[in-house]
Amino acid sequence: MNLPVSQLRAWVEVDLSQLERNLHAIRAALPRHLKYIAVVKADAYGHGMAAVSSRLMRAGADLFAVANLSEAAAIRELGSGWPILLLSPLLPTEVRAAIGTDVIPVISTLEEAKALNEAALRSQSKLRIHLKVDTGMGRLGCWHTEAQALYRQLAQLPALQVDGVCTHFSSADTDPEFTRVQRKRFESVLQQLKPAPAAGCILHADNSAGIDTFPKDGPLNAARIGLLQFGIKPHPGSLLEQVSVAPVLSFRTRVGLIKKLPADTPISYGQTHRLPKAGRIAILTAGYADGIPTSLSNRGEVLIRGQRCTIIGRVTMDQTIVDVSQLNEIHPGDPVTIVGKDGRESIHVHDFCQHTGQIEWEFFCNLSKRVTRQYLTGTIARP
Ligand SMILES: Cc1ncc(COP(=O)(O)O)c(C=O)c1O
Secondary structure, rough: OOOOOOOOEEEEEHHHHHHHHHHHHHHOOOOOOEEEEEEEEHHHOOOHHHHHHHHHHHHOOOOOOOHHHHHHHHHHOOOOOOOEEEEOOOOOOHHHHHHOOOEEEEEHHHHHHHHHHHHHOOOOEEEEEEEEEOOOOOOOOOEEHHHHHHHHHHHHHOOOEEEEEEEEOOOOOOOHHHHHHHHHHHHHHHHHOOOOOOOOOOOEEEOOOOHOOOOOOOOOOOEEEOOOHHHHOOOOOOOOHHHOOOOOOOEEEEEEEEEOOOOOEEOOOOOOOOOOOOOEEEEEEEOOOOOOOOOHHOOOOEEEOOOEEEOOOOOOOEEEEOOOOOOOOOOOOEEEEEEEEEEEEEEEEEEHHHHHHHHHHHHOOOOOOOOOOEEEOOOOOOO
């Protein structure tokens, strides 16, 4: 059911023209030859796969990266021609389906490659793959000292074509030194590959924070951009400060009820807060089932009528309680900003996450299905 905004209890506003501006700003900060791989897994970091991906297609993304086949199929419905990388390993039961989905699996082992090769041979097709190299992430990829041998074995599999080679940084947002170590290992793998990757082969390592250490004259020709395109810098205060992006998403709820209560009234489950004096509380129409974690109990803030109000008591499944004693005016139905701007005040995702102990990626992924996505679809002039 499509409700008018005035009836929404929890919603996010996604500013698609800001998303487009962000893509242009990121591109402008990177070498011109670089391909832009838009990472849109997990429902485009909670912003909504269809609206975000189609806007990124129009804005100039070169490739897309997802985590599973249904995400790939959702992008394919929006437009043909964009290569789609599947970043997570395929399950054995998905191999056949992958061949028909026009997706590019990223593989780590000879076993995965052989299974794909056999399936592709059976369907008489040629399948593009990217080889992933583990340079210190300790997750996907073949260990970097074994990459050359695997690459040679892949060349023997007639139905596969290695269309890209990649790695992933473990600490690009916290440890530029180790990122350089990983980058060096990857570059040395690329130098040793025989036969040398063809001219069109896509060589990529960097995520949003990685591009902070991107050498302009290095061998890489693509970057995988997730968080940054949504306007969030993975580590404020870095070189990325030069990239002028702004948040795309605001998270809002409403005042459901307002009550006056006497001093010493316990608030919410577990009585973790007692009103120090007589005051007024507002009960908001969103809780942890929407994406306000219980770690904000007795510590987070929201904005109502441009003023900061503190969360008191435990956040519950469908409601959150705030102290509104200081507000001169407040009415049921008033909008409440959990993340975003209201007048001169704003709550940034970084502030929210400092209170919750989450990482920024997690905040976006925890915005639940029940939170309606509202799209602002303005156009922008091309820079
Ligand atoms: C393999 C891989 N590459 C790139 C990204 C994008 O990272 P970021 O959101 O920091 O840009 C991710 C995100 O999880 C990832 O898993």
